[in-house]
Amino acid sequence: MFAMETRGQSGGRRSRLRPGLESLVSQLANLPPDERREVVIAAEETAAVRKPILPWESWEAARGVVSFGGDAVEDCDRLYDGT
Secondary structure: OOOOOOOOOOOOOOOOOOHHHHHHHHHHHOHHHHHHHHHHHHHHHHHHHHOOOOHHHHHHOOOOOOOOOOHHHHHHHHHHHHO
């Protein structure tokens, strides 16, 4: 993987981690290689199925554009064609 350095430490590769991630990297580094790979794979799989989060501004912009329970084709036309 990569080595973390604190200020004043020399040698090795310097990582550019946000402060909150150093603890996680240290914990991963303490795991045996097989377990470390298992954790990384599980994290990647979890991230792959995570649903994207829509920012509040997008919800605000879409409010009132679609009326649920009505005609879906009409709603789509109004949304995409502006009619």
